[in-house]
Amino acid sequence: MTLRGISSGAGEWLRGSGPHSDVVISSRIRFARNLAGFPFVNRANRRQRYEVLESCRAQIMTNRLADNTLWVQLADSPAIDRQLLVERHLISRDLARHKADIPRAVAIGADETFAIMVNEEDHLRIQVLRSGMQLSEAYDQINRIDDILEEKLDYAFSKRFGYLTACPTNVGTGVRVSVMMHLPALKLTGEIEKVKRAARDMHLAVRGLFGEGSEALGDLYQISNQTTLGRTEKEKLADFEKSVIPQIIAYEHQARQALLRQREKQLDDKVWRAWATLTHARVLGTDETLQLLSHVRLGVHTARLERVDIRTVNELLLLCQPAHLQKVTGQEMTPAARRIARADLIRQRLAPRG
Amino acid sequence: MKYKCDKCDRPATHHSVEMVKGKPNEMHLCEQHAADAGLSVSASHAPINELLTHYIKMTDNKGGPKGKPGGVARVDRKCPDCGLKFSDFREKSLLGCPGCYTAFKRPLITLLERAHEGGSQHVGKVPRRSGGGEQRQLLIARMRKRLDNAIAAENYELAAQLRDDISGMERPDAPAKPSAAKPRTAVTDPSPAPGGVTDTPGSTDKEDRA
Numbered sequence: 001m002t003l004r005g006i007s008s009g010a011g012e013w014l015r016g017s018g019p020h021s022d023v024v025i026s027s028r029i030r031f032a033r034n035l036a037g038f039p040f041v042n043r044a045n046r047r048q049r050y051e052v053l054e055s056c057r058a059q060i061m062t063n064r065l066a067d068n069t070l071w072v073q074l075a076d077s078p079a080i081d082r083q084l085l086v087e088r089h090l091i092s093r094d095l096a097r098h099k100a101d102i103p104r105a106v107a108i109g110a111d112e113t114f115a116i117m118v119n120e121e122d123h124l125r126i127q128v129l130r131s132g133m134q135l136s137e138a139y140d141q142i143n144r145i146d147d148i149l150e151e152k153l154d155y156a157f158s159k160r161f162g163y164l165t166a167c168p169t170n171v172g173t174g175v176r177v178s179v180m181m182h183l184p185a186l187k188l189t190g191e192i193e194k195v196k197r198a199a200r201d202m203h204l205a206v207r208g209l210f211g212e213g214s215e216a217l218g219d220l221y222q223i224s225n226q227t228t229l230g231r232t233e234k235e236k237l238a239d240f241e242k243s244v245i246p247q248i249i250a251y252e253h254q255a256r257q258a259l260l261r262q263r264e265k266q267l268d269d270k271v272w273r274a275w276a277t278l279t280h281a282r283v284l285g286t287d288e289t290l291q292l293l294s295h296v297r298l299g300v301h302t303a304r305l306e307r308v309d310i311r312t313v314n315e316l317l318l319l320c321q322p323a324h325l326q327k328v329t330g331q332e333m334t335p336a337a338r339r340i341a342r343a344d345l346i347r348q349r350l351a352p353r354g
Numbered sequence: 355m356k357y358k359c360d361k362c363d364r365p366a367t368h369h370s371v372e373m374v375k376g377k378p379n380e381m382h383l384c385e386q387h388a389a390d391a392g393l394s395v396s397a398s399h400a401p402i403n404e405l406l407t408h409y410i411k412m413t414d415n416k417g418g419p420k421g422k423p424g425g426v427a428r429v430d431r432k433c434p435d436c437g438l439k440f441s442d443f444r445e446k447s448l449l450g451c452p453g454c455y456t457a458f459k460r461p462l463i464t465l466l467e468r469a470h471e472g473g474s475q476h477v478g479k480v481p482r483r484s485g486g487g488e489q490r491q492l493l494i495a496r497m498r499k500r501l502d503n504a505i506a507a508e509n510y511e512l513a514a515q516l517r518d519d520i521s522g523m524e525r526p527d528a529p530a531k532p533s534a535a536k537p538r539t540a541v542t543d544p545s546p547a548p549g550g551v552t553d554t555p556g557s558t559d560k561e562d563r564a
Contacts, residue, residue, distance in 0.1 A: 230473015
């Protein structure tokens with residue numbers, strides 16, 4: 001598998017399938033791990049960083065873990081490839097940043113359900129990403145990966161504090177559960193603020209499309225846990241699966257129903273204006289496109305708009321982003337040229353077939 | 355040590371010290387009472403550096419006669435394993451090595467309780483192999499430090515020896531590879547050098563194992 005290969009379609013997590021996929025885009029779990037006997041990445045010297053990278057590579061690339069795993073050295077890769085991986089949620093923005101002195105890499109599973117970052121803030125950041133509401137499945141997968149890596153790698157661990165991490169906010173289980181949700185009706189009705197407040201009271205973080213510090217473009221929100229110490233992985237997971245996420249899903253469904261009952265014409269107007277713009281505009285920016293796609297997605301899920309399938313909409317959420325757009329069109333472009341290419345691509349993908 | 359709210363029995367999440375006529379006046383409030391008093395900064399969700407700043411201010415004021423309000427910590431503790439100072443940690447919010455958790459154990463526990471809804475004891479998954487070997491982890495860390503020093507001093511013979519010893523220790527139960535067969539018994543440091551390795555970990559480490 002190559003980077004070229006993975007950019008042609010949407011990753012597993014955007015397939016628009018999986019339970020509750022009308023509201024839940026993806027389920028993600030990540031484990032933070034460090035190797036015993038080494039300083040954390042921020043304090044390791046060059047030789048130690050290389051040694052960590054090499055030890056991890058050797059263990060990750062065994063076939064016991066998965067066949068056809070792609071290993072990408074990020075220090076050597078062009079900026080556009082790194083950006084592509086960020087857009088696909090396979091690496092963090094931090095790992096993508098150019099830091100010549102930190103040898104770092106990511107291992108990507110052939111189906112893109114897992115990605116293992118080496119030498120990010122912690123030596124290892126393992127993540128599993130799946131479409132729709134599939135936290136249990138994601139947990140089983142990541143737990144298995146973790147077990148296989150641990151057969152040869154000595155993790156830094158203490159009985160008192162659990163898995164030791166560079167930042168004390170991750171110590172303990174080292175587990176971050178993160179569910180990406182599409183909440184357009186809560187946004188349109190203004191109820192989203194209540195959700196955010198409630199989430200904060202439950203010690204959950206509500207973030208945008210690209211995590212920390214990013215805006216909720218396209219009405220996409222990531223809900224994730226803030227605490228990692230004092231409760232087991234299973235307890236945290238159960239919170240999300242049985243309580244937090246089902247409540248937010250129900251709330252979004254209620255808001256959609258309320259819109260249909262009370263503001264049907266306004267809802268239709270939003271959906272069809274979005275459709276009209278996307279199918280006719282000649283110049284489109286990323287943020288605007290994501291917002292329009294959000295309204296189209298809402299239209300599809302409320303059966304107001306039947307000219308497009310959800311898979312196409314989800315794919316466009318990804319392809320309209322700068323690095324993907326340039327990969328698809330096969331050329332590097334200025335932002336101004338991208339806006340034109342983006343509009344072209346979208347018109348083409350949304351044109352009636354046959 | 356956990357504080358209870360001054361006004362009810364719930365655990366306090368808001369801690370502050372006010373200087374009243376030159377004397378520190380401590381306050382510990384739960385989320386609700388802190389909000390009532392208009393003091394709520396929702397500390398438990400604040401980013402770690404904010405928590406740290408609050409914590410440092412609190413300990414400074416509470417501390418001995420030299421404590422200056424809002425100043426830098428009185429004694430800037432240092433991690434013996436990686437040399438990170440507590441003030442570095444405060445600045446960057448990142449610890450330097452696993453040993454920092456032992457070196458800064460006491461201030462960290464307070465911080466962790468606030469960052470993790472009161473939790474400071476790990477429950478959950480334990481790695482199958484490294485779960486028990488904290489002592490061994492510490493030893494490997496120290497040998498790595500000596501390895502670095504040996505390389506810096508261009509003492510390649512010692513470096514090679516240390517490298518072999520470390521790799522032998524890291525894989526005590528790994529199947530022996532034909533190319534690098536190492537006796538499984540090399541769990542203790544075979545070549546103690548002056549300083550460093552013979553250090554016994556502080557008494558705090560014993561608490562860990564209890």
